[in-house]
Amino acid sequence: xxxxxxxxxxxxxxxxxxxxxxxxxxxxxxxxxxxxxxxxxxxxxxxxxxxxxxxxxxxxxxxxxxxxxxxxxxxxxxxxxxxxxxxxxxxxxxxxxxxxxxxxxxxxxxxxxxxxxxxxxxxxxxxxxxxxxxxxxxxxxxxxxxxxxxxxxxxxxxxxxxxxxxxxxxxxxxxxxxxxxxxxxxxxxxxxxxxxxxxxxxxxxxxxxxxxxxxxxxxxxxxxxxxxxxxxxxxxxxxxxxxxxxxxxxxxxxxxxxxxxxxxxxxxxxxxxxxxxxxxxxxxxxxxxxx
Amino acid sequence: xxxxxxxxxxxxxxxxxxxxxxxxxxxxxxxxxxxxxxxxxxxxxxxxxxxxxxxxxxxxxxxxxxxxxxxxxxxxxxxxxxxxxxxxxxxxxxxxxxxxxxxxxxxxxxxxxxxxxxxxxxxxxxxxxxxxxxxxxxxxxxxxxxxxxxxxxxxxxxxxxxxxxxxxxxxxxxxxxxxxxxxxxxxxxxxxxxxxxxxxxxxxxxxxxxxxxxxxxxxxxxxxxxxxxxxxxxxxxxxxxxxxxxxxxxxxxxxxxxxxxxxxxxxxxxxxxxxxxxxxxxxxxxxxxxxxxx
Numbered sequence: 001x002x003x004x005x006x007x008x009x010x011x012x013x014x015x016x017x018x019x020x021x022x023x024x025x026x027x028x029x030x031x032x033x034x035x036x037x038x039x040x041x042x043x044x045x046x047x048x049x050x051x052x053x054x055x056x057x058x059x060x061x062x063x064x065x066x067x068x069x070x071x072x073x074x075x076x077x078x079x080x081x082x083x084x085x086x087x088x089x090x091x092x093x094x095x096x097x098x099x100x101x102x103x104x105x106x107x108x109x110x111x112x113x114x115x116x117x118x119x120x121x122x123x124x125x126x127x128x129x130x131x132x133x134x135x136x137x138x139x140x141x142x143x144x145x146x147x148x149x150x151x152x153x154x155x156x157x158x159x160x161x162x163x164x165x166x167x168x169x170x171x172x173x174x175x176x177x178x179x180x181x182x183x184x185x186x187x188x189x190x191x192x193x194x195x196x197x198x199x200x201x202x203x204x205x206x207x208x209x210x211x212x213x214x215x216x217x218x219x220x221x222x223x224x225x226x227x228x229x230x231x232x233x234x235x236x237x238x239x240x241x242x243x244x245x246x247x248x249x250x251x252x253x254x255x256x257x258x259x260x261x262x263x264x265x266x267x268x269x270x271x272x273x274x275x276x277x278x279x280x281x282x283x284x285x286x287x288x289x290x291x
Numbered sequence: 292x293x294x295x296x297x298x299x300x301x302x303x304x305x306x307x308x309x310x311x312x313x314x315x316x317x318x319x320x321x322x323x324x325x326x327x328x329x330x331x332x333x334x335x336x337x338x339x340x341x342x343x344x345x346x347x348x349x350x351x352x353x354x355x356x357x358x359x360x361x362x363x364x365x366x367x368x369x370x371x372x373x374x375x376x377x378x379x380x381x382x383x384x385x386x387x388x389x390x391x392x393x394x395x396x397x398x399x400x401x402x403x404x405x406x407x408x409x410x411x412x413x414x415x416x417x418x419x420x421x422x423x424x425x426x427x428x429x430x431x432x433x434x435x436x437x438x439x440x441x442x443x444x445x446x447x448x449x450x451x452x453x454x455x456x457x458x459x460x461x462x463x464x465x466x467x468x469x470x471x472x473x474x475x476x477x478x479x480x481x482x483x484x485x486x487x488x489x490x491x492x493x494x495x496x497x498x499x500x501x502x503x504x505x506x507x508x509x510x511x512x513x514x515x516x517x518x519x520x521x522x523x524x525x526x527x528x529x530x531x532x533x534x535x536x537x538x539x540x541x542x543x544x545x546x547x548x549x550x551x552x553x554x555x556x557x558x559x560x561x562x563x564x565x566x567x568x569x570x571x572x573x574x575x576x577x578x579x580x581x582x583x584x585x
């Protein structure tokens with residue numbers, strides 16, 4: 001008779017920790033004097049940023065300020081026009097196994113021939129050539145572990161198209177986590193979720209990132225759902241940016257300076273209300289801001 | 292009407308069927324059908340997932356145009372169909388990169404190709420039955436060199452599909468995350484179009500240009516109804532496509548009815564059954580879901 005240690009639940013964390021201690025000082029993301037421009041239009045320049053393992057960074061700013069472009073740079077899909085970018089010590093490149101990616105919630109086709117297991121498994125090796133018939137058992141084990149970490153074991157065998165938006169988004173988190181990434185890039189993952197699901201999904205991302213010591217870059221236009229879990233904020237506006245704790249950045253003075261206009265930030269019952277900047281977007285969209 | 296009852300009465304003359312199976316041309320036809328069933332069965336679930344049914348139709352029409360051109364200049368019909376389909380795949384891939392345009396691009400290209408094909412057939416002085424069979428198929432006309440071409444092309448498509456399978460599936464079911472993970476989705480789209488084009492050209496030989504969807508689309512659509520496992524869907528789709536292609540030929544032998552009538556009937560029958568089974572499956576899982584949340 002074999003006695004398995006009862007703490008299989010914590011195994012991934014231990015593994016990830018080991019991997020990390022091999023290079024304790026290496027930031028998960030390092031940008032140095034980074035610049036990105038399209039033609040003559042500069043999105044941002046002189047961007048220096050270190051994001052440490054386990055840190056949660058919210059990336060905020062109006063449409064067209066280059067939030068999504070920043071993610072594309074880290075994913076190796078867009079090249080910087082100046083400066084350097086490193087992911088866990090290596091230059092950014094396409095198909096990076098050290099990065100997990102959580103997209104906006106878009107409902108998957110109802111009729112898709114795909115189960116939860118398959119979706120998560122694609123996050124592990126979907127970018128590799130071949131059929132993937134070899135190493136199926138190990139793959140299944142890792143997929144199961146990822147599903148367990150987001151409490152979605154039940155979705156493994158279910159057709160993804162029949163799951164709700166919140167359930168699909170939990171699968172997305174498992175899909176991003178399954179390869180044990182050092183960096184989690186989240187591109188508005190809360191969009192089109194209701195507030196209770198927003199809260200649950202952002203909490204889940206933060207917990208899992210801390211557990212696995214992965215750095216999180218969380219692009220969002222709404223800071224409130226993630227405010228309780230944010231360590232630092234990167235706020236981008238018209239080529240300008242500020243980096244700091246939520247208190248340092250999300251105040252009337254800093255945002256007024258960034259936007260170059262009167263911006264009022266108030267705390268109302270633990271929520272941040274920003275008036276004069278983003279909140280006004282519905283009435284007058286800033287230049288180049290249709291997306 | 293008499294013709295139909297006459298043909299149907301011969302449907303169960305197994306002796307005649309057995310006798311016909313002894314002929315080399317029938318055996319070649321069955322080989323060709325088996326190769327086609329395998330290729331189209333493998334591709335069909337991806338075609339359905341990528342919503343390319345109409346593209347298959349458009350590609351088939353241009354394969355017909357290519358075949359008509361080959362017939363006119365006295366060249367191999369198989370090669371002509373292949374050339375037409377590859378050209379169509381490239382054209383659709385180039386012009387229809389944007390989602391919202393693809394539909395109309397196919398419509399425009401398809402109708403023009405069909406018109407050219409009709410012109411080419413009209414220019415052809417020969418009054419062979421070949422003309423009609425390009426549209427509705429006549430597999431008994433498959434020569435041994437055709438079988439070699441078909442087998443070679445089928446093998447090529449299968450090998451390429453196997454190598455590309457995972458990224459192709461990823462890009463088909465989950466394009467945004469696939470792109471983020473570095474899957475070259477922009478390259479895969481035209482490559483897959485080429486694979487589909489090649490398979491379609493093979494199908495033009497067997498079921499004809501108008502009915503190629505019975506093998507390239509319907510088996511995949513049917514399989515997806517009854518399973519959500521990509522591997523099982525592919526397997527079932529191959530079984531369905533083989534059943535339609537080989538079964539269609541076997542049934543058509545004794546009555547002497549065009550192959551495509553049986554191929555499409557079998558294919559559609561399987562599809563209807565799968566829809567029925569699928570509906571029961573979904574209502575069952577919906578019930579268990581509400582039971583779980585209650």
